[in-house]
Amino acid sequence: MTDRKPCKVCNFTRQKSYGVVVPSLDELKLKGSEFLGFSPGQPVTVVLDNDGTIVEDQAYFLCLPLDTKFMLLHEKEKWSPVRRVDGGTAWMARDSMLVEADTVDASSAAAPWLDLAQQLKRDLASIILMSDEDLQTLVDAPSIELASAVGFQEKKAQDLQETLQRVLDRREEERQSKELLQLYLKAAEKEGGQQADQSRPGQEEAGDLGVETMEVDSGSGFVSRTLMVLKGKTSPETRLSTEDLQMVVTRGVEAMERVLGLDRTRTSVLLQACEAELTGRLQQIQAVQSIRGSAQLDGSRGSS
Known part of the structure; x- marks a missing residue:
């Protein structure tokens, strides 16, 4: 007869832990499930509590040290490392009895993407205000x-994660475009400054002041504030x-020139x-409206 082996078993939140003495891995599953209050006959997976290694082989089970601690998992539960809070004086945990098929399991409750x-869920338009790091966190979350x-x-x-990835890609493209634009404007400004020094020394400052304080005629449609911003050196x-951008684009090159x-x-x-x-701004608005409309449609279908 196989020697009986003292072990410890716990549920995936580690709130329940018991000591058992069993001769085999199958007996560990049966007895551990009984102590942890699992339904009879419910399939469980046995993993090592310290690192999540799945234990399926009887020979490997017998080779483990005495008093090894095992975690028993249901189908929708996942192993996660111990999480400390309050400087290590308390443990992050949730009662496994509250976990249902349509809720997020406790292993992801502490995940950084959950608050995001x-x-x-409260407002899809918050996508626009999220940082690149926040968006990437949501993209990487289990769908x-x-x-x-x-x-x-x-x-x-x-679909939402794909939309977030497109937002990230567009932001990166915008950053690269702005960097190229800044390099070009810096080079153009340097070249223009050299030409001005050669042809009209002393007039550059007066010319700049005239543009910044220019009173725009009624036919141009521009206002002084918009012109001063456009005269800015960086992006x-x-x-x-958005309203000013629409006006600038509508007026065209000749009016701006x-x-x-x-x-x-x-x-x-x-x-x-x-x-x-x-x-870019209009695409962001359209993406949010599309997602919001889809969410409302799903909600109406679910309630009907």
Whole structure:
């Protein structure tokens, strides 16, 4: 007869822990399930409590030291490392009896994306205000658990993550475009300054002041505040309101060239930057409205 082996068993929250003496891995599952209050015949997975290693082999079980602690998991439960809070004086845990098929398991309750998911559940428009790090955290979250936290079907959660990834990609493209624009404007400004020094020394300062304080004629449609922002040296398009961007794009290159006093090439680059900024903002708004509309449609279907 196989020697009986003293072991410890716990549930996945580690709130319940018992000592048992069993001769085999199968007996550990049976006796451990009984002590932990699992339903008879319910399939369980045995893992090592300290690192989550799955234990399925009887020979391996017998080779483990005495008093090894095992964790018994249901189908939807997952092993997670011990999490300390309050400087190590308390343990992060939740009662496994409260976990149901349509809720997020406790292993993900402490996940960094959960608070962000709750923000999305309250208002999907909060996507626009989230940092790149927050968006990446949501993209990397398990889709099935994210779906449960936000109240979506899994497919809808996957669509949401794809939308968030597109937002991240667009932000990166915008950053690269702005860096190129800044390099170009710096080079153009340097070249223009050298030409001005050679042809009209002493007039550059007066010219700049004239543009910044220019009173715009009624035909141009521009206001002084907008012109001063456009005259900015670093990504001026990012400091304009959406309404101002629409006005700039509508007026076109010739109007901007006339009121700003810039050459055609530099004016065209600035206009393209404004168009890209406006397009990015409108795409963000459309993405949020699309997601919000889908969520409302899912909600109406679920209630009917």
